[in-house]
Amino acid sequence: MKKLLSLLTSIRTANILLGLFILLLIAGAILMPERPSFQRINQMPLFSWLKEAPLSDTWWLYGEIAVLFVLALNTVFCSIQSLIKKTQGKSLLLKISPQIIHLGFCFIMVAHLVSSAYSFHLFWVFQETSRAKLPDGTVLELERINYSAERGYLTSMQAIFKLKGKDEKRLTIAPNRPALVSGVGVYLKQIALNPVPRALIEISYEPGALWALTGGVLFCLGTVLLIGLRLKQSN
Amino acid sequence: MIIYAVSALFLLTSIKREFFFTAVLLEGYYIISRGLSLGRLPLVGVHDTIVFLSLATALFSLPLYLVIKNKGLSKRFLIITSVICAVFSLSALLSRPYSMPLPPVLRTFWFELHVSLSFLSYGLFGVAFVLGVIHFNSCEAEIERYQYITILIGYLLFSLSMIFGGIWAFYAWGTYWLWTPKELWTTLLWVLYTLYLHLRFRPWWKGKRIAAVGVAGYVVVLFTYLGVGLLMKSSHSF
Structure with missing residues (x-):
């Protein structure tokens, strides 16, 4: 037990895990453009894709998940140890800023975990006046496609929908301007004008997004603090 | 374009620091005038991004040139930086600038923040590379310390760029993360510099070894930027 604890609180363990993570990423980056199974990876949650893709394409991802799991544990244990350890002459901010970074990292890990399990992406092609039903029963009807060219x-392009749920309203979406309807995002991905105007729409649910944003903010906040303190220290 | 070619020549002949400063001014003038004529940040395509990278590297090297106490080392630092910036500038001359109207998905400040912060961090990693090379020869602790601070600031900008990229991707594609070779190489780069920052805590890695990791990081930067962008198909292809 003591040996396991010293392993989990060791920065050497973190370094070895980071090194392993890099090696597995290199393997993945080489495999990804080569194997056709990766063409579907962004269309479904990662864990669903892992079930259907061959192990010869996914082994490095299983490795990454295992490494990240141990790395997250290592991060938590190191942070706790660092916070309870008595350090003389070290300011509180200098002590907690790396732990804020670590907390941000853990949030980002949770984000990926949640998204890998529960996210979904649906792709629909709409013509003007065609309809589709969202998971909660709300009906989307494409009214018009607008665009401009230079x-x-x-x-620019935009799609105007009629939304038929409890009450009827209009919805305008454009690239970088999605709409949130009953908890899912409605995105305009592409339009085609011939032979008839059509819009490629994505319905997306990303439960990890808020976790990732919180993690990112904490990570950068901790890094800014650390840089400020280190610069002050060297002056 | 002529102004830009002149700045590249100045960089190539930067044995005297006045040449370097002139080149930086000309390059800055070129980017600003190009941005004004396009009505947006000139950060799309190989030409614009490589010019921006060259300018970012040159600009970040200036404060370090002034703070390095050893005059011989600071001169050597400026010469190596000039060579790197000149190589970038000359390569930019080989590619055609992208002056077409932007596709709708790129018309957002999240994209501009994402790309500009990426290249600013690449510039800092470039400066850290030069400091690492100088440390190999001189073994000056001061130079290694500057490399650390440079990488730490670059790491912050790179992390911010990844966050803004995630926000942009969420608005544009409905997800903050896409599985593409570029994302994998970017993560690899980020983890490599994370490893650098953690290795520094181990006494065995102090000195030349840690400087070597900082140097290796820049090789991955260049591959992530040019290699993946040109060779592999992804949302970041040129």
């Missing part, structure tokens, strides 16, 4: 290049 020198033959598409510069």
Whole structure:
């Protein structure tokens, strides 16, 4: 037990795990463009994709998940140890800033875990007046597609929907301007004008997004604090 | 473009620091005038991004040039930085600038923040690379310390760029993370610098060894930027 604890609180363990993580990522980065199974990886939750893809393509991802699990444990144990350890002459901020970074990292891990299990992405092609039902029963009906072009290049596009649920309303979506309907995001991905105007719509649910954002903010806040203190220290 | 070619020549002949400063001014003028004519940040395509990278590297090297106490080392630092910036500038001359209207998905400040912070961090990693190379020859602890601070600030900007990229991806594609080779290489780069920051706590890694990790990081930066962008298909392809 004592040996396991010293292993989990060791920075050497963290370094070995980070090294392993890098090696597995290199393997994944080489495999990814080569294997056709990766073409579907962004269309479903990671854990569902892992079930259907061959092990020869996914082994490195299983490795990454295992390494990240131990690394997250190592991060938590190291942070706790660092917080309870008495350090003389070290300011409180200098002591907690790396732990804020670690907390941010853990939030990002939770985000990926939640998204890998529960996210979903649906792709629909709409023509004007065609309809589709969202998971909660709300009906989306495409009313109109607007676009503008400059020198033959598409510069803006938008899709206007009628939303038929408890009450009826209009919904306008465009690239970078999605709409949130009953907890799911409605995204305009692409439009085509010939032979008839059509819009490729994505319905997306990303439960890890808020965790990832919180983690990112904490991570950067901790890093800013650490840099400020280190610069002050060297002055 | 002529102004830009002149700045590249100045960089190539930066044995005197005045040449370097002139090159930086000309390069800055080129980027600003190009941005004004396009009405947006010129950060799309190989030409614009490589010019921005060259300028970022040169600009970040200036404060370090001034703070390095050993005059011989600071001169050597400026010469190596000039060579790197000149190589970037000359490569930029080989590619055509992208002056077409932007596709709708790129018309957002999240994209501009994501790309500009990425290249600012690449510039800092470039400066850290030069400091690492100088440390190999000189073994000056001061230089290694500057490499650490440079990488730490670069790491912050790189992390911010990844967060803004995630926010942009969420608005544009409905997810903060996409599985593409570029994302994998970017994560690899981020983990490599995370490893650098953690290895520094181990006494065995102090000195030349840790400087070598900082140098290796820049090789991955260049591959992530150019290699993956040009060779592999992803949302970041040129």
